[in-house]
Amino acid sequence: MDARDTYYSLMLTVRERFDAIEALQSATFLPFSRAEAAAFQGRKIVEAIAFGCLVAIENGLKQVPRDAKGQWNAEDIFNRLKSKGLTVLPSPSRIRSATDEEQQANNVKVTVEGIPERRLSHDDLIGIYKALHAWLHEVNPYVNQDHANFYAKKAPQLWENLQRLRLFVERHFISIHGEAFYCTLWDSQDNQTKVCSLTKSAA
Helix, strand or coil: CCHHHHHHHHHHHHHHHHHHHHHHHCCCCCHHHHHHHHHHHHHHHHHHHHHHHHHHHHHHHCCCCHHHHCCCCHHHHHHHHHHCCCCCCCEEEEEEECCHHHHHHHCCCEEEEECHHHCCCHHHHHHHHHHHHHHHCCCCCCCCCCHHHHHHHHHHHHHHHHHHHHHHHCEEEEEECCEEEEEECCCCCCCCCEEEEEECCCC
């Protein structure tokens, strides 16, 4: 697979995990069990985002840092990229028609417009990843009285973090060295996941 196909495969999996989370939210079994399963999906979503950053780097730089390529832990990947000054991350974005000024200045019909309020940093993603990890172990009775107590303390943050992740990647642009992907997890026309390659032309 080429880089676009690899990125598409990752984002299709992310979409399927969000669909699973949505189904869990409306399921009728115990709230703790639903939250626990959703957290597992969320942690894998963060890992897929980290892998997606590596694919975008490969697409733009034609290579992946060796000490990040073999990792599976999202925190380790993000920290390695930060240490190398590779700040590539999805940028929540929408595609809109270009204004008359943009058409004249850049010779384009559409433009990718960022949504700053939905952005997450490497540190934000690491924080979410760590918070999700708390759900992956059995509840320690010396720390929390029972599942209901744990759920009451942790569930609000869990559902908020999962929503933040969804808004972060549901429509996004990711670029390095002029090579980019634009992705929508739920296309407005046919509800399919789509990824297109974009190249920034030199002026």
